[in-house]
Structure formats: structure tokens, C-alpha cells
Amino acid sequence: MDRITDSKYRGRLAPSPTGYLHLGHARTFWIAHERARSHSGTLVFRNEDLDPARSKSIFADAMIEDLRWLGLTWQEGPDIGGPFAPYAQSQRLALYRKAFEQLRNSGALFPCTCSRKDVLRALQAPHQGDEEPIYPGTCRQNDPSNPPPNAHWRFRVPDGEAIEFVDGFFGQQRFIAGRDFGDFVVWRNDGIPSYQLAVVVDDDAMQITEVVRGADLLLSTVRQLLLYRALSLNPPAFFHCPLLTDSSGTRLAKRHDALSLRALRSQGMTPEELRNKFAL
Numbered sequence: 001m002d003r004i005t006d007s008k009y010r011g012r013l014a015p016s017p018t019g020y021l022h023l024g025h026a027r028t029f030w031i032a033h034e035r036a037r038s039h040s041g042t043l044v045f046r047n048e049d050l051d052p053a054r055s056k057s058i059f060a061d062a063m064i065e066d067l068r069w070l071g072l073t074w075q076e077g078p079d080i081g082g083p084f085a086p087y088a089q090s091q092r093l094a095l096y097r098k099a100f101e102q103l104r105n106s107g108a109l110f111p112c113t114c115s116r117k118d119v120l121r122a123l124q125a126p127h128q129g130d131e132e133p134i135y136p137g138t139c140r141q142n143d144p145s146n147p148p149p150n151a152h153w154r155f156r157v158p159d160g161e162a163i164e165f166v167d168g169f170f171g172q173q174r175f176i177a178g179r180d181f182g183d184f185v186v187w188r189n190d191g192i193p194s195y196q197l198a199v200v201v202d203d204d205a206m207q208i209t210e211v212v213r214g215a216d217l218l219l220s221t222v223r224q225l226l227l228y229r230a231l232s233l234n235p236p237a238f239f240h241c242p243l244l245t246d247s248s249g250t251r252l253a254k255r256h257d258a259l260s261l262r263a264l265r266s267q268g269m270t271p272e273e274l275r276n277k278f279a280l
């Protein structure tokens, strides 16, 4: 088999320690692992433990143990160190704050005091699904130099602009700002950066060349492309994996506890049997 020699390839595994990894995560991480390997590249393990209320060290230890059991190896990470340490987001807050201040000073953000409930209430149509509701623009006129107390900061999307990229798996993608996704939170009022900001800052700082993740994050990708642009950074390539579904067609989620790697392992499933299920 031909091996694409691209030693500059840098991929990443970026799990959140908010529960045990399940089959769906494992498949995505396996694909990320195989893509890095087929490029003779480097794989980075990053612990996305930003949310102190939901992240638990027991899950952080378990995700490393479970992925090693599955047969994954990585060349940089919280367990082995590397040139871009630290590899846990909770230890990288100063970097996110710097990017946030850059965005805020450039006028890309506005302070917003809406709760999620407020946003839902202001929508004209009932909101469905788990995608973030489109922000109705309530606080867009707020003065950034005089933010109300307890405001979070939202990115103002360019209404009507088509944001496009070519996905490594799904091909050409096109989403309209303000229609498919709206103004999104970049910095929370409890001092924690949003997922979108932290991931962009880290993927850039860790020189990631390709992001492999689940197709549920396609809309996150276009938000992140706007952040890359606003921060004058070059985005990596993207490869989104179709999501695994159960026999009834329902997406696998963390609530499927029986499908955690731990449970499958205790039922006698071997890593080889699991990996054989993972081919795209």
C-alpha cells in the first residue's frame, strides 16, 4: 500500500472528560489515528477539560486508558508531554484570554446578557434539535466599551455571507451566516472561553494541519472559520466522520452507557473486533 509521506501532518485527538468514551467517539478517534498514521504524521492528544463543572479527572484518566486499550498511540499529550505543552485546556486559559481580547479590541464581539431561555423565547419559530438556536440579535447594539455586568461576549456573524470549505470526507460545504448559524458565544460570563474559541486557539498553537471529528461539528467548523479569519490565522484542513447510529437510527450519545468502551470491554469485546467495525 502506498504511504503518503507527509511528516508535516499533525492531527489531534481531543476528547472531553465529561463521561466514559463510547463507541461513536472511539470510531472517530480511530479514524483520526489512521489518517495520521497513513501520512506518517504526528498525533496530538488534547484533554478538552475547559468546563470545570462537567470535567472529572476520573474520566480524563479513563479516556487515555480506554484509547490505549483500543490500540491508539499518540506522540504528544498530557501523559507524555511534548513541544506544545500543556495539553490540557484548563491549563491554557491565558492563551484563550489573549485571543478573546484581540477579538474584543477589534470590534468583532458584543456583550450579551441573554440567557439561553431568552434566546429561545425571542425566536419566532419553535426551536428543534440540539443545534444552538440562531441568536436573534437582541444585544447587538450594546456598547462594547461599557459592557453590562455579567455579560458574555458574542461574535457578530456576517449576515448573509456564505461560509464555504471543502471537507475531506463530505466534500464541498456551504453555510449561510445568520441563517444556518447565528452570533455565537466566544467568552462566557463565568470567565470561561467557549469551545469554539479554545479549539481554534489550540489547533493553531499546536500547528494542527487536519482536524478529524464527528459530522455533528460541521456547523462548529464554519463558526471556527470565522474566528480564524478574525484572528488572521490560517485554518487547518477538516475531515468530518459520519456519525454512528444504533439499529433504530438514533445517534449514539453518551447516554448509551451500554456502549461505553468500558462496558464493551467487560462484555469480552476485543480491540480487534471493535476496530473491524470502524471502517468508513
Ligand SMILES: [Zn+2]
Pocket: 111, 112, 113, 114, 137, 138, 139, 140
Ligand atoms: Zn443578548
